[in-house]
Amino acid sequence: KQEVTQIPAALSVPEGENLVLNCSFTDSAIYNLQWFRQDPGKGLTSLLLIQSSQREQTSGRLNASLDKSSGRSTLYIAASQPGDSATYLCAGGTSYGKLTFGQGTILTVHP
Amino acid sequence: NAGVTQTPKFQVLKTGQSMTLQCAQDMNHEYMSWYRQDPGMGLRLIHYSVGAGITDQGEVPNGYNVSRSTTEDFPLRLLSAAPSQTSVYFCASTTIGAGGHTEAFFGQGTRLTVV
Numbered sequence: 001k002q003e004v005t006q007i008p009a010a011l012s013v014p015e016g017e018n019l020v021l022n023c024s025f026t027d028s029a030i031y032n033l034q035w036f037r038q039d040p041g042k043g044l045t046s047l048l049l050i051q052s053s054q055r056e057q058t059s060g061r062l063n064a065s066l067d068k069s070s071g072r073s074t075l076y077i078a079a080s081q082p083g084d085s086a087t088y089l090c091a092g093g094t095s096y097g098k099l100t101f102g103q104g105t106i107l108t109v110h111p
Numbered sequence: 112n113a114g115v116t117q118t119p120k121f122q123v124l125k126t127g128q129s130m131t132l133q134c135a136q137d138m139n140h141e142y143m144s145w146y147r148q149d150p151g152m153g154l155r156l157i158h159y160s161v162g163a164g165i166t167d168q169g170e171v172p173n174g175y176n177v178s179r180s181t182t183e184d185f186p187l188r189l190l191s192a193a194p195s196q197t198s199v200y201f202c203a204s205t206t207i208g209a210g211g212h213t214e215a216f217f218g219q220g221t222r223l224t225v226v
Binding site for chain 1: 142144146151152153154155156159161167169201203205207210211212213214215216217218219220
């Protein structure tokens with residue numbers, strides 16, 4: 001059974017810092033790794049999707065990497081802003097679009 | 112483009128009542144799924160569907176029924192609500208791209224409280 005773990009559970013940083021969120025998974029036979037953002041009381045917004053054949057994806061200040069052999073993915077956020085404050089979720093994708101989620105990292109960026 | 116639409120957004124039920132959570136997508140995706148989100152547990156898969164007429168159980172299917180009569184709709188039914196079903200429910204629709212690559216899109220969620 002696939003298990004996904006996210007470290008740290010919570011992170012508080014001052015504005016402008018570069019930061020790294022970590023995601024590890026137990027089964028390397030994932031089809032893809034998807035990072036989501038969730039604001040309080042809201043739904044999930046897809047940030048980055050890395051297919052199993054890819055090593056990384058970039059979107060603006062966000063960069064996500066995938067290392068299937070070690071069972072790890074990282075989300076790098078450059079020059080953090082207060083608007084980046086949210087919960088970040090990673091999910092490993094398997095057959096039929098099924099996702100196994102980590103419990104998330106709660107990020108607070110203070111001015 | 113509406114994407115994935117869930118209704119209602121909020122619902123309070125009494126123990127033993129039944130209800131249906133609605134989910135509709137307008138992206139013509141074959142795959143759809145239901146998750147529940149609980150504090151400390153993350154999101155867990157309840158049921159999923161790979162196309163009209165085809166559904167299967169996920170990690171936590173007990174107490175829930177689904178059907179998929181059309182590509183667009185994937186309702187989740189609670190037959191006899193229990194307090195343990197108090198949760199936030201998310202519906203996802205998944206696209207299948209080139210090479211079988213998939214990407215999930217989520218609705219805004221339904222917050223259900225069972226008293």
